[in-house]
Amino acid sequence: MHMSASINWDTLGFDAYRTRTVILSHFKDGQWSPIEKTETFSFTFDPFAQVFHYAISCFEGLKAFRQKDGRIALFRPDQNAARMARTADYLGMPCPSKEMFIKMCELCVENNLEFLAPYGHKASLYIRPLLVGMHPQMQLVPYPEAIFAVMCAPAGSYYGAHLRSCAAVIPGDFDRAAPKGSGSYKIGANYAATFRPYKYAHEQGYAELLYLNSSTREFVDEFGSSNFFGIKGNKYVTPLSDSVLPSITNLTLQQVARDFGMEVEKRPVPLEELAEFEEAGGCGTAVVITPMSHIDIKPVLAEPLVSRSFRYEPDGQVGPVCTKLYNRIVGIQFGELEDTHGWCHYWLD
Ligand SMILES: Cc1ncc(COP(=O)(O)O)c(C=O)c1O
Numbered sequence: 001m002h003m004s005a006s007i008n009w010d011t012l013g014f015d016a017y018r019t020r021t022v023i024l025s026h027f028k029d030g031q032w033s034p035i036e037k038t039e040t041f042s043f044t045f046d047p048f049a050q051v052f053h054y055a056i057s058c059f060e061g062l063k064a065f066r067q068k069d070g071r072i073a074l075f076r077p078d079q080n081a082a083r084m085a086r087t088a089d090y091l092g093m094p095c096p097s098k099e100m101f102i103k104m105c106e107l108c109v110e111n112n113l114e115f116l117a118p119y120g121h122k123a124s125l126y127i128r129p130l131l132v133g134m135h136p137q138m139q140l141v142p143y144p145e146a147i148f149a150v151m152c153a154p155a156g157s158y159y160g161a162h163l164r165s166c167a168a169v170i171p172g173d174f175d176r177a178a179p180k181g182s183g184s185y186k187i188g189a190n191y192a193a194t195f196r197p198y199k200y201a202h203e204q205g206y207a208e209l210l211y212l213n214s215s216t217r218e219f220v221d222e223f224g225s226s227n228f229f230g231i232k233g234n235k236y237v238t239p240l241s242d243s244v245l246p247s248i249t250n251l252t253l254q255q256v257a258r259d260f261g262m263e264v265e266k267r268p269v270p271l272e273e274l275a276e277f278e279e280a281g282g283c284g285t286a287v288v289i290t291p292m293s294h295i296d297i298k299p300v301l302a303e304p305l306v307s308r309s310f311r312y313e314p315d316g317q318v319g320p321v322c323t324k325l326y327n328r329i330v331g332i333q334f335g336e337l338e339d340t341h342g343w344c345h346y347w348l349d
Contacts, residue, residue, distance in 0.1 A: 009121035012156035014286050021111035023104045024149040026134070027094040032148070035104060037111055043147065048136030050143065055189040056133030058087040061285045062248075063155070064109045064125040065344075066116050067335025072109060073344035075285075075333055077102045079248045080129070087185040088131055092142025100148075101129065106347050108150040115154045119334065126155035126286065155286065163326055165293035165313045166207035168223065168282070170271075171197050172299035172307075175214035176221065176243070183221070183243030194224040200301045208282055210295055212271060213241060220269040222247075226284035229253065230269065230277035231321045236262050237277070239269045249283040249329075255341060256328045262321075274310040279319035288329055291322040 018041055026033045050056035060080040065073050081101035088095035096104070105127050109116065117123035129150045135143035174197040177183025182190055194209065201209050209224040220239050222228050227247040229238040236257035238250055254264045274280065274295060282290040293315045297308040313319055318326075331337035332344070 007115070007117075007154055009117040009123045009154075010156075012117075012123050012154055014126065014155050015153065017115070017153035019112040019115045019152055019154070021108070022149055022151045023107045023111065024147060025096070025100070025104070027144060027146045027148070028134075030144070032094075032096065032100065035100075035107065037107070043149070045134065046136040048138070050133030050135050050137060053138075054133070054140065055187070055192070056091055056093065056142075057188040058084065058091060058093070058131050058186050059188065060084045060127075060129040060186060062105065062127050062129075063285055063333070064105075064116060064127060064152075065333045065335070066119045066124075067333075067344075068119055069335055070119070071335060071346055072113075072116065072348055073333070073335065073346055074102075074105055074109065074127070075345070076248055076252070076343050077105050077345050079251070080105075083186060083246065083248070084129060084131065087187060090182065090185045091133070091187060093131055093133060093146050094144045095131065096148050102345070104148070104150045105129065108152050110348070112152050115152065117154065122330075122334075123154060123156050124333070125152050127152045163289065163291065163318050163323070164316045165291040165318055167205060167315070168208035168210045168292050168295045169201050169204070169206040169301065170210045170212060170295060170297045171201070171301040172297065173301055174209070174211075176209075176211040176224065177214060179213070179215040179243065181243065183241075184245055186245060191224075197301055198224060206296070208290065208292075213243060218271055220271060220274065223282040223290075226282035226287055226290060228269070229281055229283055230273070231279040231319070232277050234262050235265055236321075236325075237265045237267070237269060237273075240266045241268065247284055249285055249288060252329060252343065253283055253289070253325055256325055259328070259340075260324065277310075277312065279322050280310070280312050281322050289322050289326045291318045293317070 081098040135145040222244040
């Protein structure tokens with residue numbers, strides 16, 4: 001068991017972590033069991049459970065923050081609840097109601113409070129709700145039996161404690177999502193397909209993979225773990241595609257950009273347009289924003305040839321618009337700036 005006293009809040013990354021408590025409930029015979037807390041970190045599954053054979057599993061990711069005035073906030077949990085409901089429906093799984101989803105996230109925070117950093121460290125508690133198909137079966141049919149578990153991990157940010165730009169690569173020989181496939185749902189199987197290209201990318205010093213639409217490869221879809229956005233003059237541009245995950249951070253950034261008087265364009269983004277952006281980045285709960293230093297195209301990911309490179313910032317540096325957008329969101333999350341849109345969810349006195 002990790003002890004919170006040993007956590008260095010300032011060097012935390014984004015990793016699986018054994019905290020104190022997991023909150024869970026089972027769906028069986030048409031209903032959810034009473035919410036339980038477990039400290040054993042061990043689940044029991046039938047070896048024929050759907051999840052092992054057919055990847056019937058989906059998840060969510062959101063964060064809790066300890067704010068300047070000492071209050072604790074979850075950031076937009078209603079959006080995660082809605083997205084999980086949409087994904088569960090796609091997989092034919094039972095899904096907790098919005099109220100149950102949020103209640104279990106609250107309980108997860110309350111029962112792991114020692115893993116939520118004191119204010120001032122830029123660290124947070126990452127909450128991972130997980131919905132897993134439990135029914136033992138061979139047939140390819142949905143079955144209403146599942147476990148819904150909410151766990152957490154103390155988190156800095158995906159790429160370290162500070163905002164800095166990274167390199168991304170467009171793999172010519174890998175796609176993320178099939179046209180009309182499952183790309184817009186947060187199912188575990190979508191991520192399985194990224195492990196191999198991530199391995200090649202990381203071996204070559206790229207932090208991220210940028211995927212194109214797989215039918216024509218003419219448009220930008222999204223990064224392996226975040227949505228894409230580009231800045232062009234006073235415009236915030238982000239792809240409209242039915243294969244990308246509807247990112248809650250992207251939704252938030254679009255509103256923040258409007259609040260700054262920027263124009264927001266959500267539309268197909270041609271690959272060629274990458275040459276026209278002054279800044280480009282990824283956005284997601286774990287990273288908020290990952291500004292891109294450059295994006296390379298590699299016809300064959302594992303081979304050395306780079307056929308084209310789009311340059312934005314010198315390595316490590318961050319452009320002014322990314323900085324401004326990032327600071328606004330992080331400021332709201334830590335209670336330093338006014339939450340004019342009511343994004344912070346409070347439930348404790
Ligand atoms: C593939 C993918 N796209 C986008 C996102 C960003 O979504 P959100 O902002 O809701 O975290 C994520 C998760 O963080 C993701 O895994």
